Amino acid sequence: xxxxxxxxxxxxxxxxxxxxxxxxxxxxxxxxxxxxxxxxxxxxxxxxxxxxxxxxxxxxxxxxxxxxxxxxxxxxxxxxxxxxxxxxxxxxxxxxxxxxxxxxxxxxxxxxxxxxxxxxxxxxxxxxxxxxxxxxxxxxxxxxxxxxxxxxxxxxxxxxxxxxxxxxxxxxxxxxxxxxxxxxxxxxxxxxxxxxxxxxxxxxxxxxxxxxxxxxxxxxxxxxxxxxxxxxxx
Amino acid sequence: xxxxxxxxxxxxxxxxxxxxxxxxxxxxxxxxxxxxxxxxxxxxxxxxxxxxxxxxxxxxxxxxxxxxxxxxxxxxxxxxxxxxxxxxxxxxxxxxxxxxxxxxxxxxxxxxxxxxxxxxxxxxxxxxxxxxxxxxxxxxxxxxxxxxxxxxxxxxxxxxxxxxxxxxxxxxxxxxxxxxxxxxxxxxxxxxxxxxxxxxxxxxxxxxxxxxxxxxxx
Numbered sequence: 001x002x003x004x005x006x007x008x009x010x011x012x013x014x015x016x017x018x019x020x021x022x023x024x025x026x027x028x029x030x031x032x033x034x035x036x037x038x039x040x041x042x043x044x045x046x047x048x049x050x051x052x053x054x055x056x057x058x059x060x061x062x063x064x065x066x067x068x069x070x071x072x073x074x075x076x077x078x079x080x081x082x083x084x085x086x087x088x089x090x091x092x093x094x095x096x097x098x099x100x101x102x103x104x105x106x107x108x109x110x111x112x113x114x115x116x117x118x119x120x121x122x123x124x125x126x127x128x129x130x131x132x133x134x135x136x137x138x139x140x141x142x143x144x145x146x147x148x149x150x151x152x153x154x155x156x157x158x159x160x161x162x163x164x165x166x167x168x169x170x171x172x173x174x175x176x177x178x179x180x181x182x183x184x185x186x187x188x189x190x191x192x193x194x195x196x197x198x199x200x201x202x203x204x205x206x207x208x209x210x211x212x213x214x215x216x217x218x219x220x221x222x223x224x225x226x227x228x229x230x231x232x233x234x
Numbered sequence: 235x236x237x238x239x240x241x242x243x244x245x246x247x248x249x250x251x252x253x254x255x256x257x258x259x260x261x262x263x264x265x266x267x268x269x270x271x272x273x274x275x276x277x278x279x280x281x282x283x284x285x286x287x288x289x290x291x292x293x294x295x296x297x298x299x300x301x302x303x304x305x306x307x308x309x310x311x312x313x314x315x316x317x318x319x320x321x322x323x324x325x326x327x328x329x330x331x332x333x334x335x336x337x338x339x340x341x342x343x344x345x346x347x348x349x350x351x352x353x354x355x356x357x358x359x360x361x362x363x364x365x366x367x368x369x370x371x372x373x374x375x376x377x378x379x380x381x382x383x384x385x386x387x388x389x390x391x392x393x394x395x396x397x398x399x400x401x402x403x404x405x406x407x408x409x410x411x412x413x414x415x416x417x418x419x420x421x422x423x424x425x426x427x428x429x430x431x432x433x434x435x436x437x438x439x440x441x442x443x444x445x446x447x448x449x450x451x452x
Contacts, residue, residue: 028290029313079370103331103374110328123374126408172291173307178326221306224313
């Protein structure tokens with residue numbers, strides 16, 4: 001039977017990636033990030049990339065690897081607080097950054113994957129995010145026009161995958177992954193478990209039509225905030 | 235009839251969190267922002283039946299995870315490992331923000347740098363050179379929930395009021411805040427009118443003298 005499962009992520013990514021591509025990446029913080037696929041992009045040495053992702057990893061982890069290797073020229077993200085290298089490259093002007101409210105980022109990816117070129121949202125009205133964007137009133141409430149995002153390549157992390165490219169996610173590691181998967185012209189998924197048989201169709205989260213290549217994950221799962229006890233008042 | 239109350243001492247952070255918790259209606263779906271608002275969860279009672287939402291994709295969030303409970307796949311919006319409660323659900327971020335933007339969440343409690351008398355909120359960027367803007371979900375949260383409440387210190391270290399006539403920091407959302415909890419006073423905001431519900435360690439008259447907005451006594 002035909003299968004989307006490939007064993008060498010590096011070779012498959014190397015064949016698909018070009019300088020200047022737009023790459024959408026799933027994950028929130030370090031949860032549900034496609035670590036093996038990010039490493040493969042790092043090793044591809046492709047440059048001038050535009051990265052669409054909620055966060056940019058932390059120093060030395062996740063998408064931080066691509067910043068370190070100076071492969072990124074533009075970022076669309078909502079929050080980038082945990083990465084010193086990012087701050088440095090942003091403040092020096094080396095990195096172009098478009099700050100996108102988190103819900104708008106999610107919806108822009110969903111729209112892109114769904115063939116909707118743009119949509120109106122009330123989020124960001126009257127803020128710096130609205131600058132240069134069309135504003136229109138609906139039912140007495142202003143909204144701004146935001147564009148859908150289509151990525152040349154999407155990288156996602158799933159808990160389970162099957163030969164058809166069907167995916168399932170686990171807990172909050174789902175986050176942006178299904179949205180990035182649908183928004184990619186070519187989508188690579190890494191999964192912790194790859195079934196030889198098929199996932200029960202009733203329990204598929206991302207249908208295989210959105211996924212072109214499946215690889216095994218590298219088993220890396222980092223926890224960003226290791227201090228887990230809430231600080232008590234003195 | 236006046237409902238205004240006053241206490242001699244300023245509220246502690248725990249006292250503030252407890253008052254917010256009591257004000258949350260029974261059965262409400264609630265998002266608690268990072269920082270002071272997170273502390274509110276420690277004072278919610280099981281009888282209240284409040285369901286917590288975390289914007290990275292979960293309803294029915296439980297307490298912070300410890301020891302063996304820690305799982306990298308289960309974190310809150312502050313990226314801290316948490317637990318799930320019976321009846322919890324997971325979903326992707328577009329659904330998560332649909333809950334918020336779509337008006338399905340009852341209450342959202344956020345921190346703030348400044349709030350204007352008209353309910354405008356600034357909490358994502360100080361605008362200072364060298365500061366990294368951190369918009370995250372703040373703009374969606376501010377305008378999405380049915381009620382947006384703020385918890386903050388009333389004064390800056392320099393003693394300036396953070397309840398202002400017009401924001402000087404970059405805007406997060408316009409006209410979205412309906413209540414402000416501070417250590418010195420609790421305010422209700424509606425129709426460009428600021429009503430002081432209570433004062434703590436400060437008199438109403440002193441508050442009137444120190445704040446740059448018109449105040450009404452509840």
